[in-house]
Amino acid sequence: MAVQYKSxxxxxxxxxxxxxxxxxxxxxxxxxxxxxxxxxxxxxxGGVDLGRVSNDLVMPFGDVPGWTDLVGRDALLHERVAQSYFEREGHLDPITVRDMRLEADLEAGDERDKRLAENEIAISRTDSQSAFLEILAMFGRKYAETNGQTDLRNVNRPVLMSLSDDNPKDMVRLVRIIVGSVVNGASISREELQKRLDTLSDYAAPICSLVTNDQTRAVGFLSRQMTLLEQLHQGVAAYCSTQRPDEVMEAARIIDFNLNTFIQYSLDRAQAIKSAVLDDDYYLNDKKYESLLALIREERIKISFALDGWAGHATRWLSVAEDDIPARNAVLTFILRQMPAPPQELDDFVERRFGSENLMTMRGRVVKEMHSWMDDKLDQEIYRRVIQGRSDVTSGKKAGLGARDVTQAVKQAIATTKD
Structure with a gap:
């Protein structure tokens, strides 16, 4: 079915x-x-494309087992998704499907699936707590000038974690100092604001590092997915920074443009949340606070849809050696052929952000030119590596002062500040 999706x-x-x-x-x-x-x-x-539309095969979801064999974990995942149609009245989003996927991995996956699922679930359990620290640090940086404590400009989650480990009482005092600055002169109490920040942390946990501009992308599974997209983006650009055949350069340019639009769309949605999170009015008014939570729910779903489906392409790219040119070219062909197609709502964003040019119109011709490069044995080997190497990748470098230096400065600030 050739169609451009509306949303x-x-x-x-x-x-x-x-x-x-x-x-x-x-x-x-x-x-x-x-x-x-x-x-x-x-x-x-079909392996081809009609420009800005996708040439996709569509069938009833219940017919998938009759079209191809489903065994073990895949069979259970299909069953869970199919059942959710009635349980959720036809609603699906990437966050709920991820939960079903992890459950299927735990119940019917192989040892690698179970280990990775257990690891991701364990990390996700700590995301809410880490999100609270990230949001608190963001407020601390905002109110550094108000408090007259310039050392708080560098406070971040690693600093707060170090502070809590060294002396929990210092951590409690810092929370009171920051929260007190927010409620100063307002009708809301410190306790009520802190309670609202706790709830906010639960809502923001999946996207926390995106909202707080934490470059480690460590907090929130959607933030960690963004790491994979950024690594794919950087990897494709670096691979084609040296001379390659024209078809490879063209394919990389199309992938790079398409991928960049999804990344920028996600970051724009995260920025909308951050602006609201740092607006005191949202916390000091009951109706506005509820609207803040609704905004986070709405925007994090948009982010989840924008990042959805890209992680597998990134894992495929990261699974081949940098000097394996045939494998790299095969992965580029695969990504070009099956990367997520931008729906109309993303096209509208692209036109506002980048102008009317859309390189997806060139995709069909390049796919046809590169399709003959694909070798079944090579594709099978890449697929084997992907299955063996499925995992979330996080990376990032801390900038500015070291966590230990900032922690000492924050301790000094606490000691000289009234809470």
């Missing part, structure tokens, strides 16, 4: 099957309201 929901949610035939399969609510089953979409199944 992210119309394009569907990446499910995360392991089987090669359905590795990139997406799922969405049916377009026909009379149907009572999700629709399954296999992106660009």
């Amino acid at each position: 992210f929901k119309d394009r569907g949610v990446y499910v995360g099957f392991h089987g090669r035939t359905i590795e990139m399969l997406r799922c969405r609510a049916p377009r026909d309201p009379m149907l009572d089953d999700f629709e399954a979409i296999v992106p660009n199944f």
Whole structure:
């Protein structure tokens, strides 16, 4: 079916099957309201493209097991997603599908699947606490001038964690100092504001590092997904920084442009949340506070849809050696053929942000030129590496003062500040 999707929901949610035939399969609510089953979409199944639209295979989600064999973990994941149609009245989003995927990994995955799922769930459990520290540090930096404590300009989550480990009483005092600055002259109490910050941390946890501009991208599974997109973006650009065949350069340029639009769209949505989070009015008024939580819910879903489906492409790219040119070219071809197609709402964002040019119109020609490069044995080897190497990757370098230096400065600031 050749169509340009109107929205992210119309394009569907990446499910995360392991089987090669359905590795990139997406799922969405049916377009026909009379149907009572999700629709399954296999992106660009024919291997070609019609410019700005996707040439996708669409079928009832319940028919997938009759189209290709589903075994073990994939069979359970299909069953869970199918059941959710009635449980959630046809609603799907990448966050809920991720939860189903992790459950399937734990129950029916191999040892690697279970280990990775356990690790991701354990990290996610700490995200809310880490999110509270990130948001608190963000407020601390904002109110550094108000407090007359310039040392607080450099406070961040690692500093607060170090402070809490060294002396929990210092950490409690710092919380009171920062929270007190926010409520100064307002009708809300410190206790009520701190309670609201706790709730906010739970809401913001999946996207915390994006909202707080934490370059480590360590807090929140969507933040960690962004790391993979940024690594793919940097890797493709670096690979083609030296002379390559024209088809490779063109493919990389199209992938780079498409990927960059998804990244920038996500960061813009995160910036909208950050601006609201730092606006005191949202905390000091009950109705505005509820609207803040609603804003976070809405924007984090948009971010999850924008990042959805890219992690597998990044993992595929990271799974091949830098000097393996045939494998790199094969991965570029695969990404070009099956990377997430931008829906109309993202096109509208691109036109506002970058102008009317859209390099996706060149994708069809380049796919055809590069498609003959694909070797089944090479593709099978890359697929094997991807299955073995599935994991979330986080990276980032701290800038500015070291955490130990800043921690000592913050301790001094606490000692000389009235709370």
